[in-house]
């Protein structure tokens with residue numbers, strides 16, 4: 001039973017006040033802010049003026065748009081469409097052709113909008129590999145960014161180049177932040193990104209008038225401030241040295257750690273364990289597949305299914321693109337642990353360490369490894 005309906009920008013949607021307040025509390029949680037901030041969000045989101053949005057798509061699979069549209073709860077992505085005025089989005093807007101282009105032109109000329117970009121931008125051959133309405137993506141992005149309040153890149157393609165940038169990168173694909181250098185740019189990487197994080201970013205922007213704090217890759221710290229490995233529901237099994245050895249084995253059925261199956265959780269920053277996907281239904285590790293590191297630059301170069309590399313404790317330089325430079329592991333540990341950033345081989349990790357290193361010790365000298373704690 002619905003109670004008082006929200007009016008103003010949320011009018012027309014049957015969203016109860018209780019649901020709206022729950023949404024504000026959820027946003028406070030995602031943004032890692034005290035629940036008291038929910039009041040501030042409520043005030044900002046109830047403002048009658050809706051912030052315009054221009055959403056551009058370039059070299060992508062439209063998976064990020066799909067992720068947005070598949071969110072079924074009005075408290076997540078649908079609400080973005082209500083608190084914002086999406087003036088241009090090729091995939092979902094009713095208008096097409098000249099009318100669509102005119103809508104974008106009018107919004108850009110007026111200014112004061114958020115620009116959201118999905119997909120990488122081909123820069124080779126003057127950008128001819130991606131043309132829309134007779135104009136290159138390079139030209140379209142340059143124009144759309146010129147009057148934007150801020151630019152939000154969603155998905156791995158827009159943030160870091162994505163699969164289109166994979167070697168040999170025939171189109172010369174680059175990311176949004178490679179091209180837009182005179183506006184605030186925030187990255188929400190992931191394949192796809194998580195709509196919850198876009199919603200939280202927008203709520204933060206509308207409430208505080210600025211983008212949330214970011215890391216050196218322009219990722220908001222509220223969503224990319226911690227390693228997946230440190231919040232993973234299987235971490236206890238990692239610490240206990242209980243690993244899946246083959247798909248469908250006893251450990252897999254029991255929900256043990258997927259590190260030996262190539263899980264990149266130890267080198268990937270994302271809040272997947274907390275927010276999950278599909279309205280919080282599940283996430284890759286929860287469904288039995290290791291993390292592929294899709295929120296890190298060049299994740300496809302890691303060999304997503306090249307599990308043998310991790311299995312043999314490949315040296316950390318293999319993982320240079322995702323290895324946090326400020327975190328250091330002693331060479332002896334690094335060679336053995338293969339990029340397990342942030343792992344302290346303390347009491348909780350001894351079983352894991354033993355389980356992961358034992359085969360190599362036996363194969364080689366049988367000596368005990370030296371580690372730094």
Ligand code: SF4
Pocket residue numbers: 228229230232233234235236238256257258259263264265266285290291
């Ligand atoms: S290696 Fe992967 S599955 Fe295992 S605890 Fe870490 S993140 Fe979870």
